[in-house]
Amino acid sequence: MPMWPPRKILCPTDFSEGSRAAISQATELAKQFRAAIYLLHAISMQAPPLPTDPEYSLTSLEADKILDEQARRNLQNVAEQLNKAGLTTRAIVVVGDAATAIVETAEREQVDLIVIATYGKTGWRRLAFGSVTEKVVRLATCPVLTIRGNVQ
Numbered sequence: 001m002p003m004w005p006p007r008k009i010l011c012p013t014d015f016s017e018g019s020r021a022a023i024s025q026a027t028e029l030a031k032q033f034r035a036a037i038y039l040l041h042a043i044s045m046q047a048p049p050l051p052t053d054p055e056y057s058l059t060s061l062e063a064d065k066i067l068d069e070q071a072r073r074n075l076q077n078v079a080e081q082l083n084k085a086g087l088t089t090r091a092i093v094v095v096g097d098a099a100t101a102i103v104e105t106a107e108r109e110q111v112d113l114i115v116i117a118t119y120g121k122t123g124w125r126r127l128a129f130g131s132v133t134e135k136v137v138r139l140a141t142c143p144v145l146t147i148r149g150n151v152q
Contacts, residue, residue, distance in 0.1 A: 005112075006029065006033055006035045006112035006113040007035050007112055008109060008112050009037050009112065009113045009114075010102065010105060010106050010109065010114045011023050011026040011114075012041070012042070012116050012136075013039060013040070015041070016117070018119050019116075021147050022115050022117040022147040023078065023082075025115055026115035029115065029145075031086075031087065035112070035113075036090065037082055037089045037090075038105070039078055039082075039092065040093075041074070041093050041094075042093075042094050042096060042097070042101035043093065044097075044098065072091070072093050075092075075093060076091055079091040092105060092109075098132045099132045099139065102116070102132070103135075103139045103140050106140055113144075113145060114136060114140055114142060114144045115144075115147060116133050116136055116147065117147050118131075118146050118147065
């Protein structure tokens with residue numbers, strides 16, 4: 001399987017500023033090499049806390065469905081912008097650990113390159129729990145290009 005020039009580029013996103021920078025770089029590479037971009041968003045199994053107002057109650061299943069629909073809508077919006085720029089894109093939403101989902105998707109889709117931000121929405125907690133990007137760099141079987149965004 002030829003890896004360079006890349007024909008399939010996987011670009012994971014958590015919709016943060018850092019991942020937008022990675023998508024921008026992946027877009028430039030895709031234009032240069034006429035590659036397809038595979039956008040990926042992993043929904044964590046640990047959903048954010050829901051409101052505690054007794055008048056507003058969601059089941060876990062309902063909350064998961066809302067998160068899934070929102071992620072799909074956001075990812076589709078990004079894909080549509082790339083399509084308008086003349087790029088072939090595919091939007092993929094999965095549930096599970098982000099690093100595992102990225103590596104498994106890269107292998108399943110036989111991508112040639114992963115373009116990923118060095119930080120996302122996790123912020124300082126990453127220092128204590130380990131970085132998704134670091135895990136992807138260690139576990140991926142294809143090249144990984146890390147994009148450093150603005151550090152806050």
